[in-house]
Amino acid sequence: MITDLIESRDLLEVKELAVDFGAAPAVRGVDLRLKRGETLGIVGESGSGKSVTALAVLGLLPGSASVRGSVRLEGRELVGLPNRELAKIRGNKIAMVFQDPLSAFTPVYRIGDQIVEALRIHQSLDRAAARKRAAELLDLVGIPEPERALDNFPHEFSGGMRQRAMIAMAIANDPDILLADEPTTALDVTIQAQVLDVLRKAQRETGAALVLVSHDLGVIAGMADRVAVMYAGRVVETAGVDELFARPRHPYTLGLIGAVPRLDTGGGPLVPIPGNPAALGDLPPGCPFAARCPLVQDRCRTAEPPLAGTDGHLAACVRADELAERRPAPSEVYPVPTVPPPAVSVPREEREQVLRVTGLTKTFPVLKGTVFKRRVGDVYAVDGVELDIRHGETLGLVGESGSGKSTTLFELLRLGRPESGRIELLGQDTAGLDRAGAHKLRADIQIVFQDPMASLDPRLPIGDVIAEPLLAQHAPRELIARRVPELLRQVGLEPAHAERYPHQFSGGQRQRISIARALAVQPRLLVLDEPVSALDVSVQAGVLNLLQQLKAELGLAYLFVSHDLSVIRHLSDRVSVMYLGRTVESGSVEAVFEQPRHPYTRALLSAVPLPDPPAERARTRVLLAGDPPSPTERQTGCRFRTRCQVYAALDADRRGRCEQQAPPLAQAAPGRDHAAACHYPEA
């Protein structure tokens, strides 16, 4: 935050940086400047060259890469420096925090030994002193019992803990620059909030400048002082964080801002950026964004616009001045689809029940031994889930990884007798179904998976993929021949695409194919398991819009699983929050998001970064302590107790209740659609 005005010379200056892998360019002329103590956010979609830029600064690219241009650290040129010299700078002056800390630690050495080694490379410390310093570092990043943690192996840490340890190692030698490449992408929101907090703290302690690479505008908005937006291997816009979010001058930035669903606003259609991120291999002359740009003119295609502008706000667009002056909203520039009015307009109570789940549990045995398997314990993956979906509505199911979301879905889709509890699908108890009954009911519940590549058989042309559920339901040939083109068109693809194989499509298109397949048998309930989390924001927006359109048109009900609360907020009518296999809060989206009652929901909501810098700075956060406990032990009382901020503030008397009684899911008021499982709920 503190920009050192006295030291006005740039700490790091990147000029015309270009990286090729063989003939294919990955970075095509990046200019960046970084002042002491400053945080620079680099944002862009996958493949835009963010990581390659960061690695090039560190000289960590593989030998197949050819690097041109200049990277100056305090005036000293780093490009072309021999590896031995670079190694001295790495860790000492510039340190890196990777996305996947597991790959950054050597799995066979203890965490402590690795930090000690990092310390002793650059400082003359004896082992004992280095070890003491390592423990201090772990303590600084908030790892409990640092002395003991030193002796752990990397795999014994959870993802959040590993990322903290990674940060501890990065700041071990008091670097001037911390490079963090997607440091929180693989983490849950509450853990992400912790890690970002640690990063801020680390930066404060060391006074280092931070380069934060992320695809998440919210994270950037909350952390950065200045932002560089990358597209197709170049910086297309750079400005101070407030300026950039409030007055973007490049259409791409404007589109990105409009494409992100937001936690603090309701669910109108998003602004999808048409098309796919540019392939760097064969860029046409002129502006690389031209193929997707709604403001494109003939002159855009002649030469690539340079990064230019005034007052530190630069944009690479021929119409940047116009945009600066006019300041349009994203939806004024990009075509936004209109969502037709919902097909179902009767009040909720009168609508047909599609799914009702009560007290669902699912336990997996923990087995030991290779030849003779012994049961040594249980994983309580699902332990009291309640769901309620009516015709034409979307229920968002939220929870952190490991909270039992996917297990719940698989239990539903099994259409069998649950371990305990009751599942009613369209009024039929699944426990009482015979084979034929279950087979018939299958047509009414269909699923769309998270990873569109993995869920489509790579050996099957997509026409056959889409026909599969119809075949399974023994639909006649003529019907299949008619349905397939119709479905393709319905999800925004062309009927002629039926002959192509899945790998010939982009991620967003593949997810559309998955949706088409699920819709083939005209289900009543569509189960969506993280359907957009593998997609870039601009593409995600298109898929979310499609889902909204289909729902309105076909009167579908959705069970929408996501860890992304903004997406849930955007798409859902009702929401159900899970923690450690239990439903802890449920109700209408407005009620839950505006007046969360369960302490966990409140922490979750406050952890979601907003893509709005002033709002993000003004928020007060509820930071949860630690990781979720292991689901292998079944605690008495409330399962959230170990991390609950409300419990922590209670006196011993009132704590007793949390410790002894598991709180039931109780309605806030009779007739109000809002329930929470907490003894001391808010309001």
Place this chain on the structure above:
Amino acid sequence: MTTLITEATLPAAEAPAPGGRLRLVLSRLTAAKGVLVGGTIVLLLFLLAFGGPFITHWDYATPDYSALRQPPSGTHWFGTNGLGQDVFAQTVRGLQKSLIIGLLVALFSTVVASLVGACAGYFGGWIDRGLTFLVDLLLVFPSFLIITIISPKLKGAGWIAFVVLLAAFNWMITARVIRSMTRSLREREFVRAAQFMGVHPLRIIVRHILPNVASFLITDATVAVGGAVMSETALSYFGFGVRAPDVSLGTLLAAGTDQAPVFPWLFYFAAGLLVLFVLAINLIGDGLRDALDPTTEAARPARTSRSSK
């Protein structure tokens, strides 16, 4: 995007839906040169094997005592052997047997291996344990010994029994590999998706599992064809399997090997045809594998640009 919904609700006047995977694979197959060349060679070999006996008036078994160990000539195209039998007639007869035995053994063993392996891997549980036990059992049996013991008893049943016997001891290793490949495929989401759609398990195996192990199966089957011809050769050499007066390429090679330096026509015609056959099978195998794998460059229909959505 904007107009998507309105478009979709228009009544669709569609051309008939494309014919799906089968037709695509066929069109890719015919586009591959190797398959064409290999197929032509195999076809010619079959023509030779089954048409050959009609273009020569010599019988493969009846000796011509006037011509013992004669080199190739106008009367005996491939020469004669020590008994005065016509080598051309013998070679085409042997080719006939070997082609059929090789192809059938490879076919049977691959089908059995893929079904057993895929079922064991897909269903797991007691089906897996039972089938794995069977595989292990057959693997520890000395197969060569058993064939030599059983085959005399099958004299009456002829070469078909021999084929079954060879196939019966030839599928286990493949089945094991298929089983482990299936186990990992089973966890893949597209298989899960099919399960949740209510697709019948056997159909999942045929439609999703087997095509995804096809590359391995086909390579394996082409090796198996060669292997089967070799096994047949070895067994016939020791007097099991195909026995006199009937001949196969194996018996011919066995008989001709030691005389090859002096009387080359006894050996090289049979050997040449064998090599040609195995080569052609490999060409077909390679082409088939590429045609089934949509990601291979060679047989891919011109890559269409991703239209923007």
